[in-house]
Amino acid sequence: MPPFTLRQLEYFRAVAETGTFSGAATRMFVSQSAIASAIGDLESALGVQLCTRKRSSGIGLTPSGVQFLEKARALLRQADDVTHAAHHGDGLLAGAINIGCYATLAATVLPALLDEFSAQHPQSQLNFVDGTMEELMPLLEQGRLDFVITYRISLQLGLQQMALYDTAVxxxxxxxxxxxxxxxxxxxxxxxxxxxxxxxxxxxxxxxxxxxxxxxxxxxxxxxxxxxxxxxxxxxxxxxxxxxxxxxxxxxxxxxxxxxxxxxxxxSREQVVLVWPDGMELSARARICAEFARATLGRAQPPR
Missing domain, CATH: 3.40.190.10 (Periplasmic binding protein-like II)
Incomplete structure (x- = not known):
């Protein structure tokens, strides 16, 4: 058995994403001491220091912590898929899918996706954030978004891509x-x-x-x-x-x-794509939503 629990991984992810024990405690609805104790137990179990603790700058991650965070997120996604499969063996898709969308695309992409996907999967919950890529990429890298819908223009390295449809200036x-x-x-x-x-x-x-x-x-x-x-x-x-x-x-x-x-x-001919980080597998829910987007969004666009 692994020397840690999924709850410890959840607390560690919350600390990494909020930057403080207090922020993680607020997100996880537990006391700050519970967060600190869980992180200390996790570090003891693994035999490595994951976090640096400074009153002036909050909580940072050590190089080992940065590497472990990626693995922790993957394990939590897999655990979520296992839980979903056990609870929804009847084939119903349920749970949250968090989508990022480039600002100028949002008004013509998101309404159709939210409406039609939710109609087909009424127990799912689609959440979205729209903004610039400078705003969306940190959220994607932190695992707070499942994927981002954007143009292929000037995409940074380290992203997997799924083409949705072509368009032109x-x-x-x-x-x-x-x-x-x-x-x-x-x-x-x-x-x-x-x-x-x-x-x-x-x-x-x-x-x-x-x-x-x-x-x-x-x-x-x-x-x-x-x-x-x-x-x-x-x-x-x-x-x-x-x-x-x-x-x-x-x-x-x-x-x-x-x-x-x-x-x-x-x-300039451009392509609208759906992206997520290299080395990260989409959750089962996010994969179904991504495939739905690829099959339907191109049809929803006005003729050119």
């Missing part, structure tokens, strides 16, 4: 733009127009790099991290915007019309 123009009725637009035809830059990392940098590769130095008039604000500024005629995500409705929040135009020659 388009130009968003005000309805009264001279090219509004053209079947396609060239970026060089827009080079003298002001650009509304949607700058949610890494998309802003990617847009500027792609324009530079086409020998275009854009006239950036406004920069925003708000997808709908970018569309509204275009609707007001303040510039054009280069976007990947294409809503069903060609109206801004103010009710002003905008038009999405394919770029010719094609500017």
């Amino acid at each position: 388009h130009a968003l123009l005000p309805a009264n733009h001279p090219l509004a009725h053209a079947p396609t637009v060239s970026l060089h035809d827009l080079a003298d127009d002001p650009l509304i830059l949607l700058n949610i990392p890494p998309s802003g940098r990617h847009t500027l790099d792609m324009l530079a590769s086409a020998n275009i130095r854009p006239l950036v008039r406004h920069t925003t991290t708000n997808f709908e604000l970018a569309r509204s500024l275009v609707g007001r005629g303040l510039g054009y915007c280069l976007l990947v995500q294409k809503p069903e409705i060609d109206l801004t929040y103010e009710g002003l019309p905008v038009v999405a135009k394919p770029i010719s020659p094609e500017f």
